Amino acid sequence: MREPPSPPPPWHALPGQDALDALRSGEHGLSRDEAAARLARHGPNALPAPPPESVLRRFLRQLDNLLIYVLLVAGAVTLLMGDVVDSAVILGVVLINATIGCLQEGRAVRALAAIRAMLSPRATVMRDGERHEIDAAALVPGDIVLLDAGDKVPADLRLVRARALRVDEAALTGESLPVDKGGDAQPADTPLAERRAMAYAGTLVCAGQARGLVVATGEDTELGRINRMLATIPRHDTPLTRRLERFTRTLTSAILTVAALTVALGTLWHGEGWRTMFLAGVSLAVAAIPEGLPAIVTIVLAIGVERMARHRAIVRRLPAVETLGSVTVICTDKTGTLTRNEMTAGRVRLADLDVEVSGSGYAPDGGLCWRRDDGTVPLAWGERPELDALLTVASLCNDARLAHDDAHGWQAFGDPTEAALVTLAHKAAQPVETLARRWPRVDALPFDAAMRLMATLHHDHLGHRLILIKGAPETVLARASRELGAAGERPLDEAAWLARADAMARDGYRVLALARREVDDDAALTYDDVAGLTLLGLVGLIDPPRDEAADAVARCREAGIRVKMITGDHAATAAAIGLRLGIGDGRRALSGPELDRMDAAALRAAVRDVDVFARASPEHKLGLVAALRANGEVIAMTGDGVNDAPALKSADIGVAMGGKGTEAAKEASAMVITDDNFATLAHAVAEGRAVYDNIRKAVLFILPTNVGQAAIVVAAVVAGLPLPISPLQILWINMVTAVTLALALAFEAPEDDVMRRAPRPPDEGLGDRLFVWRLVFVGALMVALPFGFYLDALGRAGHAYAGTLAVNAMVAIEIAYLFNSRRYGPNPASLAHLAGNRAALLACGVLALLQLAFTYLPAMQALFGTVALDGADWARAGAAALAVYLLIEGEKAVARRLAGGQPPGGS
Structure with a gap:
């Protein structure tokens, strides 16, 4: 033990x-x-x-839902009352939903x-x-x-x-x-x-x-x-999960209340038998419960997953797709995510000249130049002796090399800092290989943490010997006595060089000093020889921001999302890089020790004002997530290391880097970015918002049908009529027609303004005022027209014919309403927009064939109790559908007029 x-x-x-x-x-x-x-x-x-979660336990978790409980009870009671077919269909719906959820969660958390x-x-x-x-x-x-x-x-x-x-x-x-x-x-x-x-x-x-x-x-x-x-870190429910739970509780309470009142009304007022009225109550519950909703939500999320995968974002847990759309703060790593993870020489400081270096990464594309009043002047090998001397040290006091192939482009082998110096020499058109043959290495002192420098000894076959040195500025300056300027060597101005190094560091550069010393003897190189140096200049190295990162940060800001950078780098470097990317003001970055001295209240205040955090430990990242959550934020956290795993798990959505990320980080995350690019995350946020839009469109499409069906049952009970639609027909509408059509909404592309809206409040429900109004308005049309057709046909053609007509009228109205639903708000549905979703047109065609089978095939007639309809009634159903479409578009026009002619943001 x-x-x-x-x-x-x-x-x-x-x-x-x-x-x-x-x-x-x-x-x-x-x-x-x-x-x-x-x-x-x-x-x-x-x-x-840890003990793994069993498949059975994972399956049973899918049943932990109020709507599912109601369906299970309804199915069990229906079975006890002898209606085997209805019961089997209801229970089959439950099993299908649970199986879909179980399969989607098949990859259990394996972070530990x-x-x-x-x-x-x-x-x-x-x-x-x-x-x-x-x-x-x-x-x-x-x-x-x-x-x-x-x-x-x-x-x-x-x-x-x-x-x-x-x-x-x-x-x-x-x-x-x-x-x-x-x-x-x-x-x-x-x-x-x-x-x-x-x-x-x-x-x-x-x-x-x-x-x-x-x-x-x-x-x-x-x-x-x-x-x-x-x-010890629990998984937090996603915003979508919380919204659906609140919505489910409200909907279930309403359904059970109305069902109970309906049973009581029929029994006490009309004197119907309890068995008949109980079946009516079950029919009402089955009608009102959107059985297809869990499957639709899962499918919308799955389609969002597939879209994100095409853009190099792999989602490991389905609800995470929508969570991205709710994010208010993104906490991101710097290296490789916002930056290229390729050290690059960006500046060279000579004694009399400040040189700028263009190009990023290890590809020797770009060049050197210096600025004067009338513009920039290019520089190359052979034009300035002091620059040539510095570049000689850069390429020879070096163990890295560059290589190029068609498959991978330019790659660095060796230390990233040294690779950046070799790239610098190539950009200046230095003949690196020729120089190495002319000045072969004789001896070397590898970089040492205590000495903070590297030195190499070279000769030129003619008796000349050079010691070449690179290292930390303060270390090299302490061993130097002279500097090389445009006119030759002169006494060293140490204070001036320290000030230059400090200024470069404040701009985010890692600064190296390069120097040399001529020697005469053939003795082995020792640290005692590294003295009396001539300083050649400073090189500023930086991991440059990705070209697209600043634009992605700006896009997030336009969407109301704050981006916070959390890095292991020093505070000055982090602040300078943040400023280049549009994160922070370039002056303030909180370091890990500063965070340690803050209590919870101070930390909550700090995360509101500060966007750059440096030298952060796993505990610091967890504390930042907790403080942001206490401020009511929805947090996305990116990371790639083992140290990131706790914060990735604690955030509302953890996003791991797939290229350089550890398996621990990937398994603790809900999403993996395969190209390690912040711009990919910004695109995924847009997709996440589109997914939520499409879920809301699907819910608002399905629910009026349920309201209409439930109201028809209530109306029939109040009128003392037989139920117009049987439980099995209700399930046909809920699970076949509504789901088939709602699936088309899952393929809707993001709206143009999807990244110009503020994030949704975390506590916002699924429905706003427009949602409730549209639900009532369309639900009323769904009950009035089919029930009117039922009453008209009941006397002239009998119950079976009237019920078949009511079902087909409701389905025809659903088809028309699908095209209204493709735009959530009061935005009009243009002809181009109507034809823009091929999935919608395909769904309508498939459903038309299904309804013909439902109405005319003998096997379907026997199962569902349907009969053939005549052409006039088909025409009446089609006319009702067209009328509903025009009425809803008219309602949208009124809403636009009341809003001053400007449709609100949203889909």
Whole structure:
């Protein structure tokens, strides 16, 4: 059994030897016996698996709906009363709806399993002073793990020794670039993303070697902490789910009340038998309940899913489609989503010249230029000696390379920062390969976290030797004594260079200083040689915004959606990038430590005013989601790392990046963007709004039919007449005709103004005043005309004929009303619009054939109790349908007139 964890010391704050002593270990590792004892005490280095949800449980969840309960009761009572066919149809409807929902949810949440899979399966350790490769699950606190380039870190490690170690921690911290690591202790309050003495489970070693002390395994690791956090986060109901639940409760209460009153009225007033009136009550309930509505909602959502998939957005949970349309705030990652995730040299600062660099990414497209009063002046290799000197360092003090192929275009191999410098040299038309042959490398000092620089030694076959250096500006400046200007070398103005570096950093650049030194001896290169340097200039590197990202942010703003950027970068970089994208004012970005000092009220106030957040941990992201939700916002959260998974699950809709995203992030999300592009998310929001519009159109199309049918039953009971429409005929109308026609509305394209409206209030119901009025108005037409036809035909042709005519009249009116319903508001239905949805025309054709079969086929006549109609009655039904269409269009015209001639936004 796993021993309960005690509060760990801040391992990054302890010197390496103190950490070894605290865990009673040494650089030669544990003995086999001690490791076995600790394994029994601490348990395996693995994360526990939760019990999976069974298919049966998932199926039963689909039945947890008031409308379904009413249908189940109606079906059971109908069966007890001997009406097997009616009961079977009712129960069949319930099973079909539940099966559709169960199949759509077939991919259960596997976020915890995905995180567990990130733990490395094998690890190299020291046991009894010897190297052994063991299963990573057998690691225990106190083990010494050996790391090499390409290894996945198997547990949380306090680094004891490290040489040129660089670790990709993007999945855990959100840091976009590999992090330099070393063994020196740091202050106890150092944020997770800046703990250079630690290597965390699930991260990847990019370069170098290290020896690390295991300080946490399994659930005690940072991954385990996120795993525990994720397990405690409940899924929140989507806005659509909440709206449908409220709507269902209201509708069910109304149906049961009217059904009970109808039964009481018929029994007490007309003296009908209770069995007859109970069947009438069941008929009324079946008539009023929109049995096809759950299936229609599911199908509309599924069509939205398919549309989004064509635009590189994969929806994993159906209600998430509509949730996007309700979003009021999008919290997005920066790297790769808003930016290209390709480091690019954007500026070069020489001693006497400020050079701009055009082009983005690793493709050597673009060039260099400098500005003067009459415009820009292009620059290239061979035109400015001081620029040539800087570009020589950029390409030779470098281990990266570029490659091009037709399938993938330009790709970088090696460190992203170094790849950006090689691209810079190519943009200046530098003969990189020729230069490398002329000045071959003799020796090198790899980039070191403590020294914060890289140096290479070169010779030119003629006895000339150069040390080329790149590194952090303050480090290189401290080792330099001169600078190279247009007129040659001169004494270094360190203060001026520090000010230039600071200004570039405030503009969002990561700044590197490049320098050189000529040497005469043939000795091996050491750090002592990296002194007396001549500074050549500064290079500003940036992960540039995607070309389409700023437009997408502006589109969201026009739609009333605030975009907030949450990143692992430094605050200054985050604020500057945000300004380029139209997020924030470029001056204010809240960092993780600042968020830590805020109480709940202060955080709620901050998220109203601030749009850029930097150095954010998983807890910070969760806190931001909670604060936004407390402010009444509907939140979409994007992410790609393990650290993003809790916030992705907690948000109203989590959106994972499919290209660079971890499986943990994808499984915690309701949607995956396959091209990692914020513009794709903005397009998905538009589709989400269109889906909600189409659901509302479908609901408003179906419900008047239910109102009309229920009113016909009530009218017949009040008049003491036999029921005009049988329960089976009602189910035909509800499940076949209404569903067939409503399906066409699922294919309606987004309206032109879909991204010019404010988001819907989270507590808004499905129906507004227009919804209620249209429901009453069309419902009245649905009852008046078919019931009038029934009464007229009852005396001259009998009950079966009159009922058949009433059903066909109602279906004809449905067909006409479909074309009114394609525009939700008072907008007119133009001829072009009427013909614009082929699905609507196809649905009408299919339904016409179905109604002919319903009326004339002997098998259908026997099942539904129908008879053949004469041509005059078909014509009367068609005329009624045309009249309904014209009446509703006339009602729209009146609504437009009352609104001042301007149709309100909406579909």
